[in-house]
Amino acid sequence: MTPKLIDIHSHINFNAFKDDGKDVIRRTLDAGIWTILVGSQMDTSERAVWYAEQYKEGIYAAVGLHPIHLVEAHFDVNEVEAKDKTSGFPRKPDVQNLAFTSRPEVFDYNRYKKIAEHQKTVAIGECGLDYFRITQLVTHTAQHEIIEKQKETFRQQVALAREVKKPLMIHCRNAYEDLIQILKEEKAYDIGGDIHFFVSSKEVAKQFLGLGFTMSFTGVLTFTHDYDEVVEYIPLENILVETDAPYVSPVPFRGKRNEPLYVEYIARRIAEIKKLPEDQVFQQLVLNTKRVFKF
Ligand SMILES: [Zn+2]
Numbered sequence: 001m002t003p004k005l006i007d008i009h010s011h012i013n014f015n016a017f018k019d020d021g022k023d024v025i026r027r028t029l030d031a032g033i034w035t036i037l038v039g040s041q042m043d044t045s046e047r048a049v050w051y052a053e054q055y056k057e058g059i060y061a062a063v064g065l066h067p068i069h070l071v072e073a074h075f076d077v078n079e080v081e082a083k084d085k086t087s088g089f090p091r092k093p094d095v096q097n098l099a100f101t102s103r104p105e106v107f108d109y110n111r112y113k114k115i116a117e118h119q120k121t122v123a124i125g126e127c128g129l130d131y132f133r134i135t136q137l138v139t140h141t142a143q144h145e146i147i148e149k150q151k152e153t154f155r156q157q158v159a160l161a162r163e164v165k166k167p168l169m170i171h172c173r174n175a176y177e178d179l180i181q182i183l184k185e186e187k188a189y190d191i192g193g194d195i196h197f198f199v200s201s202k203e204v205a206k207q208f209l210g211l212g213f214t215m216s217f218t219g220v221l222t223f224t225h226d227y228d229e230v231v232e233y234i235p236l237e238n239i240l241v242e243t244d245a246p247y248v249s250p251v252p253f254r255g256k257r258n259e260p261l262y263v264e265y266i267a268r269r270i271a272e273i274k275k276l277p278e279d280q281v282f283q284q285l286v287l288n289t290k291r292v293f294k295f
Contacts, residue, residue, distance in 0.1 A: 001057065001058075002286065003032050003033060003034040003058065003286060004031070004032035004033055004264075004282060004286075005032075005033050005034075005241065005263050005264060005267050005282055005285060005286060006033070006034045006035065006036070006240075006241075006263075006285070006286055006289040006290075007028075007033060007034070007035040007036070007241065007242055007243050007245075007260040007263035008035075008036050008169075008194060008196075008216055008240045008241065008242045008289055008292075008293070009036060009038050009062075009126075009169065009194075009196050009197075009216060009242035009243070009244055010035045010036070010037060010038065010242070010243050010244065010245040010259070010260045011037065011038055011040075011044070011244070011245060011246060011247075012024055012025060012035070012037050012051065012245065012259075012260070013037045013038075013039060013044050013045075013047040013048040013050075013051055013061075014040075014044060014246065016246035016257060017246065021051065022054075024259050024260070024261075025051065025055070025059060027261060028058075028259070028260045028261055029055070029058050029059070031261055033058075033260055033261060033263060033264070034057075034058040034059070034060070035058075035059060035060070035243075035260040035263075036060045036061065036062050036122060036123065036169075036293065037051055037052065037059065037060070037061050037062070038061075038062040038064075038123075038125065038126050038169060038196075039061065039062060039063045039064060039126075040064070040065070040066035040068075040069060040126060041065060041066065041069045041103065041105050042065070042105060042108070042111060042112070045061070045062075045063035045064060045065075045112070045115055046063075046115060048061035048062065048063065049061045049063065049115050049118050049120060049121060052118075052120035052121075053120060059120075060120055060121070060122045060293070060295065061115075061118070061120050061121045061122065062121065062122065062123040062124065062125050062126065062169045063112060063115045063116050063118075063121055063123075063124065063125075064112070064123075064124050064125040064126055064127040064157055064169065065105060065107050065112070065127060065153060065157065066126050066127065066128075066130075066171060067127070067128055067129055067130040067150040067153065067154070067171065068102050068130050068133055069102050069103065069104065069105050070104060070105070070106075070146065070149050070150060070153060071102070071104050071134075071146055071149075072101065072102060072103065072104045073101070073102050073133070107153045107156050107157070109156060109159075109160060112124075112157075112160060113160060113163070113164065116160055116161075116164045116166065117164055121166065122166065122167075122293040122294065122295055123161075123166055123167050123168065123169040123193065123194075123293055124157050124158075124160055124161040124164070124166055124167070124168055124169065124193075125157070125168055125169025125170055125171065125193070125196070126169050126170065126171040126196060127153070127154055127157040127158075127168065127169070127170065127171065128150075128154055128170040128171040128172045128175075128179060129147075129150050129151065129154060129171075129172055129173075129175035129178055129179050129182075130150070130171060130172070130173045130174070130175065131143075131147065131173065131174040131175040131178075132173040132174040132175075133173070134146050134147070135174075147178075151178065151182060154179075154182060155182060155186060158182070158183075158186045158188055158191065159186075161188075161191050161193070162191050166294075167191060167192045167193035167194070167292055167293060167294075168188065168191060168192070168193030168194070169193060169194055169196055170193060170194065170195050170196060170213075171196055171197070172195060173197075173199075176200055176204045180204075180207050180208070180211070183211055183213075184211070188211065189211045189212045192212050192213065192292065193213055193214075193292065194213060194214045194215065194216050194240055194292055195208050195213055195214070195215045195216070196216050196242060196244070197216065197217075197218055197220075197242070197244055198215035198216060198217060198227075198230075199220065199227065200230070201230060202229065202230050202233045205230050205233060205234050209234065209235075209238055213238075214238045214239065214240050214288060214292050215234060215238065215239060215240070216239070216240035216241060216242045217231060217239065217240075217241060217242070217266060217269075217270065218242055218243065218244050218248050218250075218266060219243065219244075219248045219249055219250030219251070219253075219258065219262065219265065219266055220248060221250075221266055221269040221270070221273075222250040222251040222265055222266065222269055223250070223251050223254065228273050231270060231273045231274070232273055232274065236270075236274060236276070236281065236284050236285075236288075237284065237288060238288070239270060239285065239288065240285065240288055240289055240292065241263050241266045241267050241270065241285055242263065242266075243258050243259065243260055243262055243263050243266070244258070245257070245258035245259045245260055245262070246258050246259070249262065250262050250265040250266055250269075251265070252265075253265075267281060267282055267285055270285070
């Protein structure tokens with residue numbers, strides 16, 4: 001079956017969906033929408049694979065260790081977004097409470113390799129670099145240590161992606177320059193993958209295109225025009241769509257829990273910005289996803 005759209009990055013495997021994950025997946029599949037459930041630590045990665053196993057098609061997993069889970073810290077997602085003055089993030093606070101305390105984890109290559117090899121696992125991630133959150137949390141010296149740890153852990157996951165021959169699902173916040181440098185040093189162009197939640201400039205986009213990476217966009221496109229220009233610039237063949245549910249609900253669902261069904265609102269914005277018919281854009285987005293994640 002060919003889906004109408006594929007939400008390439010959602011977290012139905014997170015606690016926000018612990019009571020109704022299967023219902024959410026059911027209405028997603030019934031609407032002809034597929035999704036990749038993305039892990040951020042070992043337990044959420046295992047849960048992504050577990051969910052994917054329950055469905056013949058349409059639900060896939062990405063397994064990896066997110067850079068914010070290398071140290072223990074308390075994150076109030078809404079507060080962090082409200083304070084973010086540099087990235088054009090929403091100032092409007094969400095009413096839902098998405099606060100969490102990150103549990104520190106050391107990347108266990110062999111344990112991740114086991115779930116990475118699973119046939120329903122289509123990517124390694126989310127992995128990458130996140131300098132935004134650490135600058136709000138710790139002293140300068142500690143920051144340096146954390147950054148080194150993030151880089152090392154990311155390189156290990158690039159190596160894993162290479163070994164299991166699966167693409168990368170990359171998280172990057174306020175660290176694009178360092179990320180590009182690592183991708184070049186690791187020769188990641190022959191691994192490929194996606195830069196999830198892309199929020200940067202044409203210049204940065206150009207470098208990812210040169211490395212053969214796609215960039216995916218979220219509900220952010222529905223409440224700010226800050227990224228219209230970069231969406232216009234990136235060829236449609238190199239764009240993917242995602243919800244990042246439960247976070248960043250698109251208009252008209254701001255303040256509510258996000259879910260993969262809403263990916264349609266983001267795809268429509270891409271069609272609008274590209275001034276192309278919706279059907280054509282939806283079909284191309286699906287083709288792009290199948291090409292990048294090989295399913
Ligand atoms: Zn995510």
